[in-house]
Amino acid sequence: MSKFWSPAVHELTPYIPGEQPRERLVKLNTNENPYPPAPGVEKVLSGYSIDHLRLYPDPESLALRHALAKEHGVEVGQVFVGNGSDEVLALAFQAFFRQAAPLSMPAITYSFYPVYCRLYDIAYRTLALDDEWQVPLEAFDVHSGGIVFANPNAPTGHGHGRDAITRLLERVTECVVLIDEAYVDFGGESAIPLVAQYPNLLVTGTFSKSRSLAGVRLGYAIGSRELIEGLERVKNSFNSYPIDSLASAVGIAALEDREHFDACREKVITTRERTRRRLTNLGFEVLPSQANFILVRHPEHDAAQLFVGLRERGILVRHFNTEALRDFLRISIGTDDEMDSLIEALETLVG
Amino acid sequence: MSKFWSPAVHELTPYIPGEQPRERLVKLNTNENPYPPAPGVEKVLSGYSIDHLRLYPDPESLALRHALAKEHGVEVGQVFVGNGSDEVLALAFQAFFRQAAPLSMPAITYSFYPVYCRLYDIAYRTLALDDEWQVPLEAFDVHSGGIVFANPNAPTGHGHGRDAITRLLERVTECVVLIDEAYVDFGGESAIPLVAQYPNLLVTGTFSKSRSLAGVRLGYAIGSRELIEGLERVKNSFNSYPIDSLASAVGIAALEDREHFDACREKVITTRERTRRRLTNLGFEVLPSQANFILVRHPEHDAAQLFVGLRERGILVRHFNTEALRDFLRISIGTDDEMDSLIEALETLVG
Numbered sequence: 001m002s003k004f005w006s007p008a009v010h011e012l013t014p015y016i017p018g019e020q021p022r023e024r025l026v027k028l029n030t031n032e033n034p035y036p037p038a039p040g041v042e043k044v045l046s047g048y049s050i051d052h053l054r055l056y057p058d059p060e061s062l063a064l065r066h067a068l069a070k071e072h073g074v075e076v077g078q079v080f081v082g083n084g085s086d087e088v089l090a091l092a093f094q095a096f097f098r099q100a101a102p103l104s105m106p107a108i109t110y111s112f113y114p115v116y117c118r119l120y121d122i123a124y125r126t127l128a129l130d131d132e133w134q135v136p137l138e139a140f141d142v143h144s145g146g147i148v149f150a151n152p153n154a155p156t157g158h159g160h161g162r163d164a165i166t167r168l169l170e171r172v173t174e175c176v177v178l179i180d181e182a183y184v185d186f187g188g189e190s191a192i193p194l195v196a197q198y199p200n201l202l203v204t205g206t207f208s209k210s211r212s213l214a215g216v217r218l219g220y221a222i223g224s225r226e227l228i229e230g231l232e233r234v235k236n237s238f239n240s241y242p243i244d245s246l247a248s249a250v251g252i253a254a255l256e257d258r259e260h261f262d263a264c265r266e267k268v269i270t271t272r273e274r275t276r277r278r279l280t281n282l283g284f285e286v287l288p289s290q291a292n293f294i295l296v297r298h299p300e301h302d303a304a305q306l307f308v309g310l311r312e313r314g315i316l317v318r319h320f321n322t323e324a325l326r327d328f329l330r331i332s333i334g335t336d337d338e339m340d341s342l343i344e345a346l347e348t349l350v351g
Numbered sequence: 352m353s354k355f356w357s358p359a360v361h362e363l364t365p366y367i368p369g370e371q372p373r374e375r376l377v378k379l380n381t382n383e384n385p386y387p388p389a390p391g392v393e394k395v396l397s398g399y400s401i402d403h404l405r406l407y408p409d410p411e412s413l414a415l416r417h418a419l420a421k422e423h424g425v426e427v428g429q430v431f432v433g434n435g436s437d438e439v440l441a442l443a444f445q446a447f448f449r450q451a452a453p454l455s456m457p458a459i460t461y462s463f464y465p466v467y468c469r470l471y472d473i474a475y476r477t478l479a480l481d482d483e484w485q486v487p488l489e490a491f492d493v494h495s496g497g498i499v500f501a502n503p504n505a506p507t508g509h510g511h512g513r514d515a516i517t518r519l520l521e522r523v524t525e526c527v528v529l530i531d532e533a534y535v536d537f538g539g540e541s542a543i544p545l546v547a548q549y550p551n552l553l554v555t556g557t558f559s560k561s562r563s564l565a566g567v568r569l570g571y572a573i574g575s576r577e578l579i580e581g582l583e584r585v586k587n588s589f590n591s592y593p594i595d596s597l598a599s600a601v602g603i604a605a606l607e608d609r610e611h612f613d614a615c616r617e618k619v620i621t622t623r624e625r626t627r628r629r630l631t632n633l634g635f636e637v638l639p640s641q642a643n644f645i646l647v648r649h650p651e652h653d654a655a656q657l658f659v660g661l662r663e664r665g666i667l668v669r670h671f672n673t674e675a676l677r678d679f680l681r682i683s684i685g686t687d688d689e690m691d692s693l694i695e696a697l698e699t700l701v702g
Contacts, residue, residue: 056381199355215404215596238470
């Protein structure tokens with residue numbers, strides 16, 4: 001606390017990201033992709049003319065936005081890019097959710113959303129998940145100042161299909177519906193094809209998971225031209241050049257390699273289902289997942305103790321110390337070898 | 352305008368950065384360095400193991416902050432880093448200037464400051480420059496909610512020495528004094544040595560100008576631990592990982608090459624003084640500059656027309672269409688060859 005801070009800063013409760021360990025661990029805690037990015041990324045870096053770095057990047061990031069527009073079958077004016085999807089989400093909260101009516105979000109979802117609300121002084125209400133740990137879309141209030149959820153949801157892994165999203169959008173027409181699709185490429189169904197019909201739908205995505213580029217910080221939003229313009233107004237009042245030249249070139253190279261993308265996400269999906277079966281055999285309850293992580297609990301073992309036991313064996317997973325989630329561990333899907341180490345350690349701990 | 356925007360978004364007037372032309376021009380409009388970054392940057396990129404990019408970067412950017420702390424003789428806890436100094440400035444406005452009393456800034460300074468004020472709903476007052484186009488530090492109100500100015504100032508180029516800054520800090524003790532030193536390495540005197548004595552002093556810097564890395568987006572702030580903590584609270588409520596792994600590695604390589612840094616800035620200073628003499632000989636008034644640009648006007652020629660004439664000849668400079676600055680052109684310092692082209696064109700236009 002300091003007398004020099006803006007008064008509102010004293011009230012902030014920052015988001016706490018998963019640990020980035022400095023020692024060598026089997027790292028299954030922040031949903032990173034276990035496979036490297038597309039080989040074209042290496043070519044971009046080794047052949048990069050560094051003289052270009054003395055110049056500012058394109059403030060509109062047109063080349064990257066064109067590549068994303070092509071990938072998703074939309075116009076370039078329907079694409080917004082930012083320094084990771086966390087930045088895109090923050091700017092979207094600022095651009096759309098500072099309304100008279102409170103924002104609605106699931107009680108269990110990406111825990112950065114309430115942090116943005118405190119930063120921008122946005123009131124919000126939460127919606128309990130249903131008995132199957134799913135977001136009950138039909139329970140969202142049409143009079144909300146906005147709606148936000150992750151789909152597939154985090155850290156549960158459940159995702160709604162496009163039909164369910166369509167029913168929500170038919171009902172909620174007067175506020176922005178923000179769908180965070182960070183994990184959609186591991187088996188979910190994207191709502192992006194719906195942006196043409198629903199001007200209040202904004203879908204965010206990231207290069208951090210399915211493109212194996214968490215280190216490069218690239219996120220995006222796709223929506224109607226009027227929503228993208230709102231984001232641009234806020235962005236251009238905050239930082240003219242959020243996407244650096246290297247990140248843009250690397251992101252474009254990743255988008256160009258469809259084969260690598262498909263191969264990596266299929267491997268993750270196969271390993272996820274295999275891990276799910278093995279954990280079920282060890283007595284764990286494993287929630288069905290369309291993401292690159294699984295949420296698991298064991299009826300006879302304390303999750304916090306399992307977390308510590310795994311850590312002692314060099315394996316890092318995520319434990320959220322909240323009332324709703326403290327019985328669970330969230331485990332990112334690594335390589336088959338990494339998951340073998342996990343299963344072996346858990347066999348000792350629960351066997 | 353859209354019914355889906357937060358009401359405050361309708362009131363925003365975004366910052367307009369200098370044009371980033373797509374055709375090939377002598378580009379003297381956005382104060383980029385005409386010389387490439389340190390050769391070590393190329394080694395970093397060509398040897399980079401792309402597998403590392405699948406992992407999130409260090410959210411605390413410790414390696415880069417250590418390198419900056421060493422460079423500036425401060426503790427790592429006194430260093431904050433961001434995605435370009437524009438982001439660092441925006442977060443500082445949020446962290447320190449949302450106060451009951453209005454912020455004070457010069458009437459002529461970096462034009463992004465009033466944009467941040469609108470974004471964060473900060474009231475501000477402006478202070479006229481004195482007869483020599485200098486910021487009259489003694490006229491800043493001690494009861495301000497904060498004070499911000501660029502030193503050297505933009506787009507005038509005048510910088511105050513450390514003694515003058517000390518006198519200001521002896522007088523203004525109850526609010527944050529934010530000094531933007533984007534241009535200090537071209538002949539200014541940094542206030543960083545004063546942060547040890549004045550807990551309300553925050554100094555920002557950038558890799559975009561003197562380190563030739565505008566394309567990489569790296570900025571920083573140096574101040575007391577309590578100010579850096581305020582910035583961290585806001586940053587961690589906005590974006591956990593603003594600095595990507597490549598940018599961090601590139602920035603560290605640039606900091607390691609003192610010889611390259613000194614050689615480039617000395618060349619810029621020499622070219623600036625040579626250009627100043629030549630423009631004076633052509634009848635221009637050239638304000639004294641400690642930056643990598645000069646602000647010039649001609650008693651007999653309209654600046655807007657000169658801007659157009661230069662553009663027709665393939666030379667891009669900056670013209671600000673404001674009442675105070677419309678008689679001036681701001682010219683970035685390029686290579687000697689580029690400045691020869693400029694002088695040649697101006698000889699035709701004013702000769």
